[in-house]
Amino acid sequence: FSGRNLVDNLPLAEYFSFSKDGPLAYRSFSTTVLTPDSSGGAFPSNLLSSKTVLTPERTIGLFEDLVIPVTNFHDEDEGFMVLPVDVFDVPIGKDIIHRVVLWQLAKRQQGTHSTKTISEVSGTGRKPWQRKGLGQARHGTLRRPQPRSHAIKLNKKVRRLGLKIALSARAAEGKLHVFEDLEVPTHKTKNIVNHVNQMENTKKVLLVDGCPINDNLKLATQNLHYVNVLPSIGLNVYSILLHDTLVMSRDAVDRLVERMRTPINR
Numbered sequence: 001f002s003g004r005n006l007v008d009n010l011p012l013a014e015y016f017s018f019s020k021d022g023p024l025a026y027r028s029f030s031t032t033v034l035t036p037d038s039s040g041g042a043f044p045s046n047l048l049s050s051k052t053v054l055t056p057e058r059t060i061g062l063f064e065d066l067v068i069p070v071t072n073f074h075d076e077d078e079g080f081m082v083l084p085v086d087v088f089d090v091p092i093g094k095d096i097i098h099r100v101v102l103w104q105l106a107k108r109q110q111g112t113h114s115t116k117t118i119s120e121v122s123g124t125g126r127k128p129w130q131r132k133g134l135g136q137a138r139h140g141t142l143r144r145p146q147p148r149s150h151a152i153k154l155n156k157k158v159r160r161l162g163l164k165i166a167l168s169a170r171a172a173e174g175k176l177h178v179f180e181d182l183e184v185p186t187h188k189t190k191n192i193v194n195h196v197n198q199m200e201n202t203k204k205v206l207l208v209d210g211c212p213i214n215d216n217l218k219l220a221t222q223n224l225h226y227v228n229v230l231p232s233i234g235l236n237v238y239s240i241l242l243h244d245t246l247v248m249s250r251d252a253v254d255r256l257v258e259r260m261r262t263p264i265n266r
Contacts, residue, residue: 078180090164100162100237103154114148166240177247182209187219206243210251
């Protein structure tokens with residue numbers, strides 16, 4: 001599995017080179033929650049003058065903050081939220097996404113087979129007993145099996161960039177939704193099913209909440225193969241690409257932005 005089929009459907013965008021003098025250099029952004037004004041829930045005019053409303057037709061990589069409406073499971077208006085440009089409007093790079101997906105798949109692969117080199121062999125190499133005739137299980141060595149790791153190296157800044165690209169792709173497609181919270185009153189599965197059925201062009205949904213995740217939400221989604229729940233700290237590129245719709249709570253967005261802006265420990 002190469003992971004290519006996961007990135008082929010990402011929206012296209014021009015490639016940009018980042019430098020210390022670029023548009024993202026040393027800029028300070030903040031995630032803000034806005035409430036509807038007296039215009040009946042329309043976007044505030046002062047934001048429209050400097051921000052870009054999130055629509056599926058917008059161009060990626062314009063380095064503009066995104067204004068997105070905040071709702072809930074009952075499709076009620078909860079105001080607006082500004083998504084920072086340095087996390088949700090990064091130019092798409094399919095090569096970066098592909099590298100991160102390969103890194104994730106290789107890291108999780110179970111390495112239960114290994115062949116020892118001459119420097120690793122210790123003790124006898126004699127077969128303990130014959131293969132047939134004794135009624136015993138087959139054994140070829142006295143030593144225990146030596147599992148190995150299939151993990152490959154990938155720099156932390158590339159992993160972080162891959163996550164930003166995946167988030168930007170979902171935002172550009174209009175498949176990123178922000179809820180005030182992911183609290184559900186009961187653990188009944190039918191409630192989640194009804195909410196998911198109301199979403200247009202949705203086959204698989206990824207719900208991302210802050211820590212800890214609501215117990216009712218866990219129970220309500222555990223029997224649905226097309227709905228998965230993750231904490232914000234566990235959000236990753238592979239999970240985003242496996243689901244065509246991403247739903248995040250306000251708390252999850254705040255935690256994710258803080259995580260993306262934390263300096264990388266070298």
